[in-house]
Amino acid sequence: MPELPEVEVCRRGIEPHILNQIISDVIVRNANMRWPITPTITEACGEKIISVSRRAKYLLLETSKGTLMLHLGMSGTIRVIDKSTPVSKHDHFDLVLASGLVLRLNDPRRFGSVLWLTEDIQEHPLIKNLGPEPLLEDFSGDHLYDKSRKKTVAIKTFLMNNHVVVGVGNIYANEALFQAKIMPTVAAGKVSRKRFENLTAIIKTVLSEAINQGGTTLKDFTQVDGKPGYFAQKLQVYGRAGKACFVCQEKLKEIKQAGRATVYCPTCQKN
Structure with missing residues (x-):
């Protein structure tokens, strides 16, 4: 998708x-x-x-x-x-x-x-209850912290909830949590305000870089077969289960969360 x-x-x-x-x-x-x-x-x-x-x-x-x-x-x-x-x-x-x-x-x-x-x-019902856009100012560490209090749902599932924030899909949730060094299974309510501030900044960077890399495909939109697809970026964890972590060389692990693939480093990412 x-x-x-x-x-x-x-x-x-x-x-x-x-x-x-x-x-x-x-x-x-x-x-x-x-x-x-x-x-x-x-x-x-x-x-x-x-x-x-x-x-x-x-x-x-x-x-x-x-x-x-x-x-x-x-x-x-x-x-x-x-x-x-x-x-x-x-x-x-x-x-x-x-x-x-x-x-x-x-x-x-x-x-x-x-x-x-x-x-x-x-x-409109499809729009009115959506969370903030992740690249705008109203998406912040304070917003995530306030929304997460007493939540036992896993942090990755929490980030992919469009009522919390829109557009942090599976690929970019994997990538952001890896860069923030947060275990994807930890309860959202247990993540500190400071870690949420760091995570928010990383989400903005990850999404912005993906958009910028996708800019090279803009010319394809005027072609008969112009299908830009996903960006040719070097993902650090998503799709790399069983391969070595780029940071510590530990083998990356994969689990399922809410029916979606989650890849993480058991050494770099902590609860």
Whole structure:
């Protein structure tokens, strides 16, 4: 599943091509996504896209009349292509622009979504109860410390709770906890304020570096087969179970937490 950095790179990639462009048509080839694409989406036709933003993993294309909210789900990709580009299998939705370009969503598993919303986006049920964005100032060590008090849930599971903070997915939770030297199984309520301050700074750095590395793929968003995928970064623990820790050479271990793979160093990471 694309994580927050991948979605942010997607936002930055499509923004120059669609911002201030007029929507001339919408083409729905398969409305049966995670939530059905409703006929009201045609209300977007004739509207100008006045902002391209992101909240958590949702892409928000705002017009004066409403907002298109897109989610890539487990396997979705978005490309900006010429409207004459032949349709491929799983190309379920096109946002056709007056410029002659098309924003095309391809999603083999159909866990993604395309919603047309005319209400206040911040009050939508999918948005209103989300935690802070990890790269903004309101995400802090104090915030995590206050939210974690008396919590017995493992710190890694706690970080991946979107009501606590959005976008710290499995890959980056693994990486941040390793760099912070925190055992992923320790109860969130047992982590000190000082360690949370350090962890918060590391999360911001890890996510920012991932976004910056993804910037080299921006040109791919205008190609027919432009699928940037995950970033070619050197992950320190994720996907390296059984290999030597880069810091101490101890063999990295893997466990399952909430159905997700957790890789950690038994020497470097402590309770």
